[in-house]
Amino acid sequence: MPASTILSDIRQPLATALSGVAANVYAYVPEAPQVPFCVTVPDSPYLELQTINKSTLHTKINLVISVAVAYNSNPASLDNLEQLIMSVLAVIPVGYTIESVEKPTVTQVGPSNVLVSDVRVSTYYTQTT
């Protein structure tokens, strides 16, 4: 078994850094997330091999932090989402590159609608044994 995993070295530290924001934070996709929430999920392409050599796996990892708030009133929801996005951007740890923030969209999660925006981040991971 490897000593490190993407979950332990990349996704969980990101979720831990995000734990200070005023939202429910998940390092995986939960069945029924409670708004407001931040979910870290893989982006596409997920893993990009950019460094030389293959004796050890070095890869760029692309992730999406889906930031969502309740969608009740459009102006208030957008304001809430913008504030949550700003608080997320402020706590993304060293070593993670912020690629972009996608436009907000309305998505149905369970019985309710949420306003979601994707924050695209990337970082580098080295597999250790």
Place this chain on the structure above:
Amino acid sequence: MATTVITGRDISLSFTGGTDIEAQATSAILTKTNVRETYQTLDGEAYKTVNLEGTFALEMLADWGKANSVCEALWTAAETAPDTDISVTLTAATGAQFVFPIMPEFPTAGGAGTDAQTVSFTFKVSKGAVVETFN
């Protein structure tokens, strides 16, 4: 016969000092050239190679602050022993190894916006002295 294709991922690379260069390097290219004079004679062109030169182009992700940092090791070497060779071993693929000395250069520091900090070097290979091992 099957066509051979090797990629950058077939490369292995090491510096004297043992810094973890492979985890940071995104591109490593050794270039060795003959410096060839051309003479126009009554019989036509004649050639004479008068020198050998080499360069080693390295692109890497900056690793300032990391234990065994490549950037910090190169900065220190460029500052304290600028004319002392660093030995580099580059294996292009299994069976093709190149060992050569480079002169240390200062890495750049800093980056742009939210991009990853990167460093690009073009090292001079001392005296173009590349020792190759093909087997």
